[in-house]
Amino acid sequence: MNFGRVLVSLALCLAAPAWAQEAADKKPAEKDAAPIPEPNVSVTQHRGTFNGRSIAYRAIAGETYLKDKDGKPTAAIFSTTYIADGLRDPASRPVTFLFNGGPGSGSVWLHMGAFGPKRVAIPSDGTDDGAPPYPIVDNPDALLDVTDIVFIDPVGTGFSHALGKTDPKDFWGVTKDAQSVAQFIRLWLNEHGRWNSPKFLGGESYGTTRSAAVVNELEGAYNDVSLNGVILISTVLDFAAGADTQGNELSPILNLPSMAATALYHGKAQAASVESFVEEARQFAIGPYAAALLKGQRIGADERASVRRELSRFTGLSETYLDQADLRVEPGRFYKELLRDRGLTVGRLDSRYTGRDYDSAGETPDNDPSFYGIDGGYTAAINSYMRGDLGVKTDRSYVTIGSVQPWDWKIEGGRDSNAYLNLTPYLGRALRENKDLRIFVGQGYYDFATPFFAAEYALTRTGIPQDRIEYQYYGSGHMMYVRDEDRVKLSADVRRFIQQR
Structure with a gap:
C-alpha cells in the first residue's frame, strides 16, 4: 500500500470542510456582465421636396440611452430624427414627436406611411399588398416643410431594447411606458438645444393613449415640458366604453x-x-x-x-x-x-x-x-430603408409588432381607476392648465379598432374644454394614409394644425 498517497488523500478529505466553510463565508464573485457599448447612431444628409419646398435635412437614426438614478444605462430607445438644415434660429422651428401604438408597435406605420420623407407605395384601394419588391418612393406629403420630426420606438418595438440586466417589463405599462418616452423627449431636447421650440406630440391607435399619458408626464408636474399641440390619429382613450363584452351597452x-x-x-x-x-x-x-x-x-x-x-x-x-x-x-x-x-x-x-x-x-x-393586406410591405420597407438610405448597421430585426406582455394597465388617480381605464382626463387637465394647447383628432370612417364615434364620446365628457379640439374625418380606416387621397388630406390637415400655433 502506498501510505504516502493515503496520507495525502486523507489530508485532502479533512481539509475539504474547511475549504467549504471558507467558500461559504465569501460571496461568490458574479460573472462580469458584458460591457454596454456606446449608442449605435447613424447620421446622413439628404434633400427632398415637401409641400412644394426643396429642403436639405439631416437624418439621425440611432439609440438614446435611458439611465437610472445612478447613471446606469437601462434601455436603448431607437429614434429617427429629421432636422432641416440652415436654420438661423432653430428654437423658432417646431419639433414633432411621433410614435405608433400596439402596445408593441414600432413607429414604422406613421414613418413609412404618412409623415416621413420616404413611404412605401402599397395599393391605395383596399387590396392586398402582395409580395416584394415594394416601391419605396419620395413622400412629398411629409411634414418637413413646417416641422422637424422625431419618430420614437418605445422599448420592445423597432430596434429599442432593455440594456444589461434590466428587465424589459420595467418599461411595459401605461405609466412606465409614458415615463420612458417622456424621459427620452427631455434627453432629446437637451441634446439638440430645443427646449424653447414649439413642441407637438402625436400618436396613432394606442399611440393616442400613450400621448395622453406622456402629456401627463410632461405637463403634470412642476418640471414641465409644455406642448403646443397633441395629434391623435385613430383615437382610443376610454377603454371601458369600447370594451366588446357582454353587458356593456x-x-x-x-x-x-x-x-x-x-x-x-x-x-x-x-x-x-x-x-x-x-x-x-x-x-x-x-x-x-x-x-x-x-x-x-x-x-x-x-x-x-x-x-x-x-x-x-x-x-x-x-x-x-x-x-x-x-x-x-x-x-x-x-x-x-x-x-x-x-x-x-x-x-x-x-x-x-x-x-x-x-x-x-x-x-x-x-x-x-x-x-x-399591408404588413408585408411596411416590414420590408422599414428594414430596407433603415439599412440602406439611413445607414443603420445592426444585427437586430426591426420589431413592427412585438409582444410586450404582460402590460401593466394600471394608472394613478380616481376611484376604480384599474377597472375603468380612461386617459381622457389627462388631456382635459392639460387643456385647462395650458391655454395654448390644442388637440387634433383624425378618424377613419371604416375603423373598428378605434371607432370614430367612440373618440367623439371620450373627448366630449365633462372637464374637457371643447374650443381647442379639431376633428377631421377620412374615407378609409385605422391607417387612413394607406389611401392616397386621405394621406394627402391628413398631411394637409396636420400641417395646418401645426402652423396655427
Whole structure:
C-alpha cells in the first residue's frame, strides 16, 4: 500500500470542510456582465421636396440611452430624427414627436406611411399588398416643410431594447411606458438645444393613449415640458366604453356609425353620402337605440320592432339576425355576417378590405384582411430603408409588432381607476392648465379598432374644454394614409394644425 498517497488523500478529505466553510463565508464573485457599448447612431444628409419646398435635412437614426438614478444605462430607445438644415434660429422651428401604438408597435406605420420623407407605395384601394419588391418612393406629403420630426420606438418595438440586466417589463405599462418616452423627449431636447421650440406630440391607435399619458408626464408636474399641440390619429382613450363584452351597452352604441359607413361602402345600405348617413346613425345611436338597450328586457314589442327595423337599415343586416343577436351585434360577428352572402369578410382595421375565410359558416373571421393586406410591405420597407438610405448597421430585426406582455394597465388617480381605464382626463387637465394647447383628432370612417364615434364620446365628457379640439374625418380606416387621397388630406390637415400655433 502506498501510505504516502493515503496520507495525502486523507489530508485532502479533512481539509475539504474547511475549504467549504471558507467558500461559504465569501460571496461568490458574479460573472462580469458584458460591457454596454456606446449608442449605435447613424447620421446622413439628404434633400427632398415637401409641400412644394426643396429642403436639405439631416437624418439621425440611432439609440438614446435611458439611465437610472445612478447613471446606469437601462434601455436603448431607437429614434429617427429629421432636422432641416440652415436654420438661423432653430428654437423658432417646431419639433414633432411621433410614435405608433400596439402596445408593441414600432413607429414604422406613421414613418413609412404618412409623415416621413420616404413611404412605401402599397395599393391605395383596399387590396392586398402582395409580395416584394415594394416601391419605396419620395413622400412629398411629409411634414418637413413646417416641422422637424422625431419618430420614437418605445422599448420592445423597432430596434429599442432593455440594456444589461434590466428587465424589459420595467418599461411595459401605461405609466412606465409614458415615463420612458417622456424621459427620452427631455434627453432629446437637451441634446439638440430645443427646449424653447414649439413642441407637438402625436400618436396613432394606442399611440393616442400613450400621448395622453406622456402629456401627463410632461405637463403634470412642476418640471414641465409644455406642448403646443397633441395629434391623435385613430383615437382610443376610454377603454371601458369600447370594451366588446357582454353587458356593456356602450359598445354597440359607439360601433353603430362605423357599421353604417361600412354597410354603405359595400352596397348593403343606401344614402346620399357617407357623411350624411353616419350623422343619421349617430343620432339614432344616442337616441332610440341607446334608450332601447338601456331598457334591457323591459323594452316593449312595438319599440323593439321599430328599433330593429332602423338597425337593419343602418347595418345592412337582416332583422332576423338582429333579433337573434338581441339587437346587439359584436364587431367580430359583423365582419363575418355583412358579406356572408358573397363569401367574404370585412376588415377590422379598415372595413373597406375584404377577405375570404376557410369557409363561410363561421361566426367570426379567420383573420383581419386589412392587416395582412399591408404588413408585408411596411416590414420590408422599414428594414430596407433603415439599412440602406439611413445607414443603420445592426444585427437586430426591426420589431413592427412585438409582444410586450404582460402590460401593466394600471394608472394613478380616481376611484376604480384599474377597472375603468380612461386617459381622457389627462388631456382635459392639460387643456385647462395650458391655454395654448390644442388637440387634433383624425378618424377613419371604416375603423373598428378605434371607432370614430367612440373618440367623439371620450373627448366630449365633462372637464374637457371643447374650443381647442379639431376633428377631421377620412374615407378609409385605422391607417387612413394607406389611401392616397386621405394621406394627402391628413398631411394637409396636420400641417395646418401645426402652423396655427
